[in-house]
Amino acid sequence: MVQLGEHQRKAVNQLQNGNILCGGVGTGKSRTALAYYITKVCKGKIDDNVSITKKVDLYIITTAKKRDSMEWESEMIPFLLSTDKCILGVNVYVDSWNNIQKYVDVSGAFFIFDEQRVVGYGAWSKTFIKLSKKNQWILLTATPGDDWSDYIPVFIANGFYKNKTDFMRQHAIYSRYVTSFPKLEGWAYERLLIKYRDSITVYMKYKRDTIPHTNYILAEYDRHKYKQVWKDRWNIFEDKPIENISELCYTLRKIVNSDESRLEQLKTILEKRTKLIIFYNFDYELQILRTFAEDNKYPYAEWNGHKHESLPTGKVWLYLVQYTAGAEGWNCIVTDTIVFYSLSYSYKATIQAAGRIDRLNTPFTNLYYYYIYSHAPIDLAIRRCLEKKKNFNETKFATKPAQ
Numbered sequence: 001m002v003q004l005g006e007h008q009r010k011a012v013n014q015l016q017n018g019n020i021l022c023g024g025v026g027t028g029k030s031r032t033a034l035a036y037y038i039t040k041v042c043k044g045k046i047d048d049n050v051s052i053t054k055k056v057d058l059y060i061i062t063t064a065k066k067r068d069s070m071e072w073e074s075e076m077i078p079f080l081l082s083t084d085k086c087i088l089g090v091n092v093y094v095d096s097w098n099n100i101q102k103y104v105d106v107s108g109a110f111f112i113f114d115e116q117r118v119v120g121y122g123a124w125s126k127t128f129i130k131l132s133k134k135n136q137w138i139l140l141t142a143t144p145g146d147d148w149s150d151y152i153p154v155f156i157a158n159g160f161y162k163n164k165t166d167f168m169r170q171h172a173i174y175s176r177y178v179t180s181f182p183k184l185e186g187w188a189y190e191r192l193l194i195k196y197r198d199s200i201t202v203y204m205k206y207k208r209d210t211i212p213h214t215n216y217i218l219a220e221y222d223r224h225k226y227k228q229v230w231k232d233r234w235n236i237f238e239d240k241p242i243e244n245i246s247e248l249c250y251t252l253r254k255i256v257n258s259d260e261s262r263l264e265q266l267k268t269i270l271e272k273r274t275k276l277i278i279f280y281n282f283d284y285e286l287q288i289l290r291t292f293a294e295d296n297k298y299p300y301a302e303w304n305g306h307k308h309e310s311l312p313t314g315k316v317w318l319y320l321v322q323y324t325a326g327a328e329g330w331n332c333i334v335t336d337t338i339v340f341y342s343l344s345y346s347y348k349a350t351i352q353a354a355g356r357i358d359r360l361n362t363p364f365t366n367l368y369y370y371y372i373y374s375h376a377p378i379d380l381a382i383r384r385c386l387e388k389k390k391n392f393n394e395t396k397f398a399t400k401p402a403q
Contacts (some may be wrong), residue, residue: 023204025355062114064327107134132157273336
């Protein structure tokens with residue numbers, strides 16, 4: 001017998017082929033998706049003994065971290081599913097988005113697309129659209145699309161539009177000013193887009209027992225160096241002119257994020273909380289954090305583009321996680337604290353990162369989030385964007401008046 005929460009049972013009943021299952025991090029989307037597969041796709045039951053009357057192969061496309069940690073395999077156990085000699089007699093495959101092209105010829109199966117990656121119109125999205133025409137499928141996500149363009153592949157897969165060109169022809173509004181490239185200014189017929197989105201989205205509403213405690217911790221920064229870089233557009237770390245906006249923002253952030261006061265604030269946090277997941281952006285921050293851990297003899301491990309280490313053990317430890325590599329696709333129930341050593345440009349990445357400890361099965365009621373920031377204009381601008389649930393835009397920031 002498989003136990004489902006009320007919010008999960010409701011979602012299973014609402015789900016249909018081609019839907020997006022949207023639920024906050026830690027709400028049990030994986031279990032809900034598997035329950036839908038057994039009961040609706042395979043015409044089975046889970047309330048007593050798990051059984052099916054129709055055999056449909058299962059393909060799960062997820063993040064590399066979830067695949068490597070075998071998180072889905074753990075979720076499958078109550079459903080008698082396995083990637084190796086499945087009791088129910090169906091074939092089960094778990095793989096990463098990087099390998100989705102391998103399955104382009106599969107037909108007659110059921111796909112769970114986990115941690116939604118079909119945004120834009122790249123190779124993954126095009127393969128997804130091909131698969132959607134020959135298989136049943138649902139998408140799982142904690143954060144819906146930021147813009148209507150993010151929904152293009154899903155809308156095409158559901159038959160609302162023939163292709164991207166058809167979508168853009170009907171809805172894109174371009175600037176009337178002639179430029180080298182068409183500039184998108186907005187969307188037409190948004191009521192129709194809202195109707196389409198709502199018709200395929202199943203929201204999992206769940207009242208959490210956890211209580212988040214958000215703390216903004218103020219650090220210092222070198223104002224003289226910051227103003228110098230902003231005014232002169234000179235890279236003080238490489239002693240050369242700054243060539244573009246991206247390099248400008250990177251240089252400003254390095255001045256801010258490298259300030260020693262951030263480590264002093266980290267020490268203060270460690271006096272209260274002893275097991276810290278620390279999110280960072282850049283390699284130079286990682287080196288600072290490594291040195292800090294080694295100098296103070298704190299056990300630490302890393303998850304980034306270079307290392308995929310497991311969580312440390314013991315009474316005191318640091319887990320250094322890079323946003324892009326580790327903001328989603330894994331969970332932790334052995335600590336109640338996350339430190340954001342530097343702020344992310346992405347609201348979605350920030351929410352996903354915070355969700356790593358906010359799980360249904362966490363033993364903690366109170367969860368603690370520490371955001372280290374400064375009064376540097378770029379830090380304040382990033383924080384304002386995140387509080388408005390928006391992403392930070394380097395171009396808009398860099399074209400503002402003198403700071």
